[in-house]
Amino acid sequence: RKEVEQDPGPFNVPEGATVAFNCTYSNSASQSFFWYRQDCRKEPKLLMSVYSSGNEDGRFTAQLNRASQYISLLIRDSKLSDSATYLCVVDGDGGSQGNLIFGKGTKLSVKP
Amino acid sequence: GAGVSQSPSNKVTEKGKDVELRCDPISGHTALYWYRQSLGQGLEFLIYFQGNSAPDKSGLPSDRFSAERTGGSVSTLTIQRTQQEDSAVYLCAIANGNYYGYTFGSGTRLTVV
Numbered sequence: 001r002k003e004v005e006q007d008p009g010p011f012n013v014p015e016g017a018t019v020a021f022n023c024t025y026s027n028s029a030s031q032s033f034f035w036y037r038q039d040c041r042k043e044p045k046l047l048m049s050v051y052s053s054g055n056e057d058g059r060f061t062a063q064l065n066r067a068s069q070y071i072s073l074l075i076r077d078s079k080l081s082d083s084a085t086y087l088c089v090v091d092g093d094g095g096s097q098g099n100l101i102f103g104k105g106t107k108l109s110v111k112p
Numbered sequence: 113g114a115g116v117s118q119s120p121s122n123k124v125t126e127k128g129k130d131v132e133l134r135c136d137p138i139s140g141h142t143a144l145y146w147y148r149q150s151l152g153q154g155l156e157f158l159i160y161f162q163g164n165s166a167p168d169k170s171g172l173p174s175d176r177f178s179a180e181r182t183g184g185s186v187s188t189l190t191i192q193r194t195q196q197e198d199s200a201v202y203l204c205a206i207a208n209g210n211y212y213g214y215t216f217g218s219g220t221r222l223t224v225v
Contacts, residue, residue: 043203043216100145102155
């Protein structure tokens with residue numbers, strides 16, 4: 001069975017904290033990896049793709065370890081507006097437009 | 113989200129009735145997906161359309177569910193004889209291009225009473 005596993009949280013952190021989320025996936029043939037953000041009662045929105053060499057977008061850093069089938073997301077200097085559920089997403093069949101498999105998400109709550 | 117329009121945004125229906133959910137993507141996107149998200153749960157893949165190929169229906173939970181995509185654009189998801197366990201948010205998505213993830217519509221919240 002193709003799965004994506006995440007710690008459900010919640011992660012409760014103060015503003016300014018650094019927080020890390022982890023994710024493991026079961027299909028070694030997967031080629032595309034993403035982090036999505038989902039606000040309460042809203043649709044998921046793409047936060048960032050995850051590349052083999054690791055990549056950074058402002059306060060957000062994503063890492064991929066293919067050997068361990070492990071993905072991470074690091075958020076530095078957390079803001080109140082970062083409060084959301086973060087979804088780890090992996091393609092299901094190694095194809096470019098095949099269906100994506102979503103983890104159940106890790107809930108982040110940033111407090112003042 | 114921009115690029116994918118879903119209707120209705122909310123639907124309340126009685127158990128046993130049929131419902132039809134609509135997804136209208138902006139033109140030019142050949143890949144279209146339906147997912148559903150039950151309360152407190154992750155996204156569950158339902159069906160995937162890619163161009164003129166036969167759709168991947170492997171995620172449809174029962175034969176009460178069907179979907180079609182006409183003219184390579186608008187898609188409708190039909191649920192026959194709705195059950196309470198069908199209550200969920202039904203999300204439509206388009207691919208952003210190879211390896212660039214999806215853009216989701218804002219979803220249809222279905223409540224079966």
